[in-house]
Amino acid sequence: MQTKDYVLEFRVYLEDTDAQGIVYYANYLRFFERGRSELLESLGIPMGEVARPDCRLVVYEVRLKFRRPAFLGDRIEVLTSMQHASEYRLTFRQQIRRRGEDEPLVSGEVDIVAIDQQGTLKELPAIFGPARP
Amino acid sequence: MQTKDYVLEFRVYLEDTDAQGIVYYANYLRFFERGRSELLESLGIPMGEVARPDCRLVVYEVRLKFRRPAFLGDRIEVLTSMQHASEYRLTFRQQIRRRGEDEPLVSGEVDIVAIDQQGTLKELPAIFGPARP
Amino acid sequence: MQTKDYVLEFRVYLEDTDAQGIVYYANYLRFFERGRSELLESLGIPMGEVARPDCRLVVYEVRLKFRRPAFLGDRIEVLTSMQHASEYRLTFRQQIRRRGEDEPLVSGEVDIVAIDQQGTLKELPAIFGPARP
Amino acid sequence: MQTKDYVLEFRVYLEDTDAQGIVYYANYLRFFERGRSELLESLGIPMGEVARPDCRLVVYEVRLKFRRPAFLGDRIEVLTSMQHASEYRLTFRQQIRRRGEDEPLVSGEVDIVAIDQQGTLKELPAIFGPARP
Numbered sequence: 001m002q003t004k005d006y007v008l009e010f011r012v013y014l015e016d017t018d019a020q021g022i023v024y025y026a027n028y029l030r031f032f033e034r035g036r037s038e039l040l041e042s043l044g045i046p047m048g049e050v051a052r053p054d055c056r057l058v059v060y061e062v063r064l065k066f067r068r069p070a071f072l073g074d075r076i077e078v079l080t081s082m083q084h085a086s087e088y089r090l091t092f093r094q095q096i097r098r099r100g101e102d103e104p105l106v107s108g109e110v111d112i113v114a115i116d117q118q119g120t121l122k123e124l125p126a127i128f129g130p131a132r133p
Numbered sequence: 134m135q136t137k138d139y140v141l142e143f144r145v146y147l148e149d150t151d152a153q154g155i156v157y158y159a160n161y162l163r164f165f166e167r168g169r170s171e172l173l174e175s176l177g178i179p180m181g182e183v184a185r186p187d188c189r190l191v192v193y194e195v196r197l198k199f200r201r202p203a204f205l206g207d208r209i210e211v212l213t214s215m216q217h218a219s220e221y222r223l224t225f226r227q228q229i230r231r232r233g234e235d236e237p238l239v240s241g242e243v244d245i246v247a248i249d250q251q252g253t254l255k256e257l258p259a260i261f262g263p264a265r266p
Numbered sequence: 267m268q269t270k271d272y273v274l275e276f277r278v279y280l281e282d283t284d285a286q287g288i289v290y291y292a293n294y295l296r297f298f299e300r301g302r303s304e305l306l307e308s309l310g311i312p313m314g315e316v317a318r319p320d321c322r323l324v325v326y327e328v329r330l331k332f333r334r335p336a337f338l339g340d341r342i343e344v345l346t347s348m349q350h351a352s353e354y355r356l357t358f359r360q361q362i363r364r365r366g367e368d369e370p371l372v373s374g375e376v377d378i379v380a381i382d383q384q385g386t387l388k389e390l391p392a393i394f395g396p397a398r399p
Numbered sequence: 400m401q402t403k404d405y406v407l408e409f410r411v412y413l414e415d416t417d418a419q420g421i422v423y424y425a426n427y428l429r430f431f432e433r434g435r436s437e438l439l440e441s442l443g444i445p446m447g448e449v450a451r452p453d454c455r456l457v458v459y460e461v462r463l464k465f466r467r468p469a470f471l472g473d474r475i476e477v478l479t480s481m482q483h484a485s486e487y488r489l490t491f492r493q494q495i496r497r498r499g500e501d502e503p504l505v506s507g508e509v510d511i512v513a514i515d516q517q518g519t520l521k522e523l524p525a526i527f528g529p530a531r532p
Contacts, residue, residue, distance in 0.1 A: 010276070013303055014316070015157060015296040019150035019205045020450045021317075025458040026148065026432070029425035030281040037279055047339035050280070051287075051419045059424040062463040068518055069457065072152045073303075073313035119467055143409070146436055147449070148429040153317045154450075158325040159295035163414040166292070170412055180472035183413070184286045184420075191335065192291040197328040201385055206446035252334055281423060285416035285471045292414065338418045 002083040006039035009099065012074040022069035028106045029062070032094045035078030036110065039092075045127055055114050055125060060089070064108035075099040087123050089113055135216040139172035142232065145207040155202035161239045162195070165227045168211030169243065172225075178260055188247050188258060193222065197241035208232040220256050222246050268349040272305035275365065278340040288335035294372045295328070298360045301344030302376070305358075311393055321380050321391060326355070330374035341365040353389050355379050401482040405438035408498065411473040421468035427505045428461070431493045434477030435509065438491075444526055454513050454524060459488065463507035474498040486522050488512055 010031075018024040037047050050057040070076055077097045085091040090112040095104040114122040143164075151157040170180050183190040203209055210230045218224040223245040228237040247255040276297075284290040303313050316323040336342055343363045351357040356378040361370040380388040409430075417423040436446050449456040469475055476496045484490040489511045494503040513521040 011300075013296070013300050014151045014153070014313075015159065015299060017152035018147045018450075019152075019154045020147070020455050020457070021152045021154075021452075022455075022457070024148060025461070026425045026428035029428060030279070033281060033425070034277075034279050041339075047279075048337075051338060051417075053420075056419050056421075058419070058421070058468065059465050061465070062424070062461065064461040064463075066458050066460070072317060073307075144433075146429070146433050147446075148432060151317075153322050153324070154319075155322075155324070158328075159292045159299070162292035162295060163412070166414060167410075167412050174472075180413075184284075184471060186287075189286050189288075191286070191288070192332050194332070195291075195328065195330040197330075199325050199327070202324065205450060206440075280417050280419070281425065283418035284413045285418075285420045286413070287418045287420075290414060 003039065003043070003081050005079045005081050006035065006042060008035045008038045008078045008080070010034070010076060012070050012072055012076055014072060016070075017072050022071060025066060028064065028066070028096055028108075031076065031078050031096055032080070032092075032108065032110060035080035035094055036082075036092050036112075039080045039082060043129075049125075049127065054117055055122060057112050057114055059110055060113045061111040062108060064106065066106050067103070068105045070096065070098065070105050076105075084124075084128070085111065088121060090124065090128065136172065136176070136214050138212045138214050139168065139175060141168045141171045141211045141213070143167070143209060145203050145205055145209055147205060149203075150205050155204060158199060161197065161199070161229055161241075164209065164211050164229055165213070165225075165241065165243060168213035168227055169215075169225050169245075172213045172215060176262075182258075182260065187250055188255060190245050190247055192243055193246045194244040195241060197239065199239050200236070201238045203229065203231065203238050209238075212237075217257075217261070218244065221254060223257065223261065269305065269309070269347050271345045271347050272301065272308060274301045274304045274344045274346070276300070276342060278336050278338055278342055280338060282336075283338050288337060291332060294330065294332070294362055294374075297342065297344050297362055298346070298358075298374065298376060301346035301360055302348075302358050302378075305346045305348060309395075315391075315393065320383055321388060323378050323380055325376055326379045327377040328374060330372065332372050333369070334371045336362065336364065336371050342371075345370075350390075350394070351377065354387060356390065356394065402438065402442070402480050404478045404480050405434065405441060407434045407437045407477045407479070409433070409475060411469050411471055411475055413471060415469075416471050419468075421470060424465060427463065427465070427495055427507075430475065430477050430495055431479070431491075431507065431509060434479035434493055435481075435491050435511075438479045438481060442528075448524075448526065453516055454521060456511050456513055458509055459512045460510040461507060463505065465505050466502070467504045469495065469497065469504050475504075478503075483523075483527075484510065487520060489523065489527065
């Protein structure tokens with residue numbers, strides 16, 4: 001399964017910036033996670049689903065490129081698409097763009113896996129659909 | 134019961150600042166909470182204790198004065214003392230100071246109460262000691 | 267001058283919550299600041315205006331009451347109104363509500379003042395309008 | 400130039416956790432940045448140096464693996480080493496470990512570059528030493 005790009009728009013507030021006058025680098029991961037949450041919800045997977053004690057969906061791997069910074073007040077879009085990498089792993093491709101621009105400010109890939117209460121890897125819950133359609 | 138001032142020292146990192154070049158105002162509440170957690174642990178109350186599902190210790194009221202800002206790289210002290218306001222409420226008096234200075238940058242009071250799973254107010258757990266010694 | 271309530275809606279994401287399963291208390295101040303920024307922009311004051319080196323708009327005092335918690339996935343509204351307390355101080359009255367509910371989860375007042383590069387109090391910039399209409 | 404591992408220890412507070420009961424994934428990047436800041440300062444590079452308007456040191460690339468989660472109250476160590484990848488790029492190798500454990504919870508690499516006010520890539524300032532010793 002490979003979804004289309006889900007687009008979520010929001011603004012950069014003072015909370016997101018740092019003393020360099022730009023968005024603090026860790027906050028792009030917050031932005032990415034907003035995009036993934038809304039994409040999943042658009043597929044029928046409620047947000048609370050990721051935080052079930054017996055099956056937590058956690059990030060396993062992140063690869064990020066920061067090309068240009070975002071600034072206070074910017075209107076930002078997160079573009080998110082998802083595909084099954086295996087029965088155990090979802091891969092999200094994500095970009096942050098300034099509204100009206102084509103070139104991404106930040107782009108990256110985020111791999112998600114499911115773990116049980118002991119932290120052991122589990123197959124992804126059926127709600128995420130078949131690994132191969 | 135009225136404790137002495139517990140002093141916790143740490144630094145201001147880029148994550149704490151904003152595009153105004155100073156510590157972002159909400160982050161002083163993060164600093165305050167670090168101070169309360171360490172004070173409670175010094176009294177024998179482990180940190181996880183505040184997050185028990187059947188009895189969550191939550192903030193009920195906050196009063197804060199921001200006198201002067203803290204900056205990137207500053208060495209900061211949080212001073213925290215605690216007293217029982219009643220069987221239901223703990224009041225923490227807290228200050229943020231730059232190391233080596235007397236005048237606080239930020240000062241405030243934080244009231245904590247205990248709630249059950251339904252959000253109903255509970256008496257404070259016995260571990261917090263008697264309201265009146 | 268006394269503005270009407272400005273309403274800003276957004277969602278609670280994983281980034282906003284803590285191990286108690288509720289929104290972390292400092293994050294309501296982030297939410298409040300989003301509301302103030304959008305209210306000011308609706309009055310013609312761009313967001314970057316608050317971060318000019320020669321005249322920073324900073325929070326001077328905060329009074330907050332946390333009545334009930336917000337949870338992961340909640341749709342939240344920040345209601346914000348502003349009035350001139352004096353030529354030196356703006357007072358914002360703010361509330362966080364769950365969409366469709368009347369009772370606020372969190373309510374508070376935030377006082378803002380202007381300071382120069384040395385941290386000295388300044389009169390509020392003319393862009394904020396007359397203290398008394 | 401290749402530095403030894405710099406070790407910085409601190410604790411996980413409520414602010415660092417999320418509704419999954421573990422440290423929120425973006426916060427490990429905050430932890431990494433604390434480690435880099437202290438390593439640089441130990442080499443004679445003050446923290447404010449990274450935020451000079453004419454020469455900002457910004458993150459260009461991040462690769463992260465999250466192996467096991469950290470929990471509320473954990474005592475955490477960040478291990479950080481640095482090497483010149485070129486005249487334009489510093490590469491930091493970083494790990495988060497629970498105190499007393501050998502296996503890292505999170506490991507990663509962070510590439511830093513210098514940019515001028517227009518966002519154009521610059522050679523790294525001389526203060527970072529020669530690319531090849």
